[in-house]
Amino acid sequence: MKIETSLNAKTAAKQPFLSTMRELATTYQAFCTYDEAHIRETGLTPPQFDVICTLGNTPGMFMNQLAEKTLVTKGTLTGIIDRLEQKNLVRREVPPENRRCFLIVLTPEGEELFEKIFPVHIEYLKQKFDRLTPTELDEIKTALQRLKSIFTD
Numbered sequence: 001m002k003i004e005t006s007l008n009a010k011t012a013a014k015q016p017f018l019s020t021m022r023e024l025a026t027t028y029q030a031f032c033t034y035d036e037a038h039i040r041e042t043g044l045t046p047p048q049f050d051v052i053c054t055l056g057n058t059p060g061m062f063m064n065q066l067a068e069k070t071l072v073t074k075g076t077l078t079g080i081i082d083r084l085e086q087k088n089l090v091r092r093e094v095p096p097e098n099r100r101c102f103l104i105v106l107t108p109e110g111e112e113l114f115e116k117i118f119p120v121h122i123e124y125l126k127q128k129f130d131r132l133t134p135t136e137l138d139e140i141k142t143a144l145q146r147l148k149s150i151f152t153d
Contacts, residue, residue, distance in 0.1 A: 024147075032046075034128070035125070038121060038124050039121065042113075042117045042121075044117075045080075047070070047071070047072045047076065047080050048080055048083065048084055049117070049121075050070045050071050050072060051066065051070055051072065051077075051080055051081070051084060051090070051104075052084070052089060052090075052106070052110060052113060052114050052117070052118075053114065053117075053118050053121075054066060054069050054070050055090065055104060055105070055106045055110070055114070056106065056111070056114035056115075056118055057114075059105070060093065060103045060104055060105035060106070061103065061104055062101050062102065062103055062104070063077060063078075063081070063101065063102055063104060064101075066104055081104055084110070088107055088109050088110075089106065089107060089109055089110035089113060090104055090105065090106055090107060090110050091104075091105055091107050092104060092105075093105055
């Protein structure tokens, strides 16, 4: 594979966006470290927690919907659902109108866990996000949306 560029290594290393990219990556790492430490106290992995919280307050979701709404890739979602099913937190239902797909639904135990852990985790995160003003939160959100749009256009 031939890759062509007009930049040399020294010029590439001086690109102004590199410091922004590094700040974005280290911010995400710091958030994940803080977030995941609290999630693991629930006895769930972060992807399992994501699935439980995404299914909470819903009548259930099809696997493709769940994959779109969570931070879990489609390839690993089946294994996560299998493990949550073993913990009796979710179940697969085959809807009569479409027997080719599964609806993933929280079990009563899953609903109970969601009601217990979701508000506690939101309060945990709120302690940090409350340090920002509503204007700052909006500015950060807008900047992140703009950045995302650049990569998804």
